[in-house]
Amino acid sequence: MDLTYTEEEEAFRAGLRAWLSRALPQLPPKPDPLDWPGRRAYDTAWQRMLYDAGYAGLHWPEAAGGRGATPTQHLIYLEETEKAGAPYVGANFVGLLHAGPTIAAEGTPGQRARWLPPVLRGDEIWCQGFSEPDAGSDLAALRTRAVRDGDDYVVTGSKIWTSHAEVADWCELLVRTDPDAPKHRGITWLALPMDAPGITVRPLRTLAGSAEFAEVFLDEVRVPVANRVGAENDGWRVTMVTLSFERGTAFVGEVVACRRTLAALAKTAKANGSWDDSAVRRQLGLLKAEFTALWRLTQWNVSEAQRGGGVPGVGGSVFKLRYSHARQELFDTAARVLGPDALDLDRDLTLDRLSSLSYTIAAGTSQIQRNIVAERILGLPKGR
Secondary structure (H helix, E strand, O other): OOOOOOHHHHHHHHHHHHHHHHHHHHOOOOOOOOOHHHHHHHHHHHHHHHHHHOOOOOOOOHHHOOOOOOHHHHHHHHHHHHHOOOOOOHHHHHHHHHHHHHHHHHOOHHHHHHHHHHHHHOOOOEEEEOOOOOOOOOHHHOOOEEEEEOOEEEEEEEEOOOOOHHHOOEEEEEEEOOOOOOOOOOEEEEEEEOOOOOEEEEEEOOOOOOOOEEEEEEEEEEEEHHHEEOOOOEHHHHHHHHHHHHHHOOOHHHHHHHHHHHHHHHHHHHHHOHHHOHHHHHHHHHHHHHHHHHHHHHHHHHHHHHHOOOOOOOHHHHHHHHHHHHHHHHHHHHHHHHHHHHHOOOOHHHHHHHHHOOOOOOOOOHHHHHHHHHHHHOOOOOOO
16 A cells, blocks of 8 residues: 555646635535435536536546546545535435446446436436335345336336435436346346336435435336346346445545544534543544544555556445444544534534434445455355
């Protein structure tokens, strides 16, 4: 692992900082967090600004419409945009960080030409149709069926925790195309148009009061076979590509944000007197060490991805496992520092604490990550 930056990388950082200093003052006020149509408009407008400046899909291959930047340059981009307070990907999350990279890696030339430019420009939003009500953490147990009928698949079933479904144009959808095959082998990855007849979307309200997730019901929805990414029944392998991006690099910006939050929390502790509590000081110091280590682990994962052609490896599961718990510990400590003010729902820290509870479930539960680490990194036998 090389923790230093080249002259070229530092020049890239300087150019990005200069552009951010010009671009960020042009942004309109942020919409209400509960206004998802407004948030979509805000997020896609920012995405268009990135596209026009050449920063959209920075690390995507040039053949996919990106800039072909190295993973290290991508890391610098995520670090600098977070430090500058630039908008996160928001409603563009699934398209930019999951579906887009998967199509770039696994799609046909025609599929890349159709779907990637609108993602990069912010013209189209994607959602993720993986989880199901009865499958729990066992994604391979999904039961949404897709039956081949000529040039279409006819899809029936339901999905839950479908990110941004209420404002999405497309859905990366996992379906079962061979019910008789072993559960990991009968799955297919489809691009589902969200305006197709037979789709019902019901938003789900989270503990924090937002509704960025939804249930999606599919009643004999016809999806063209041409929308299949990868071969029929090869969807599990394609999905592992998707999840490697989700667990490997999708949380990088959040680590930077947590480090900023930690610094602000230390200032608050000194201002309100909680710094006098040695247990608080000890916990803040421990968290600083945790997030410094997570940042180094991020750099290691990026170095591995750079050697492996840009696709993150299983080291992303190590990162995701520890980050999920460290984030919860950070906002538990924030509650201790804030005292009664931690109950104020108008505080960003309070909302972040509520959302942190989901991180040991989202993108693969901590139990699943432990299994991956045990089996694929440590070489331990599979549990029964």
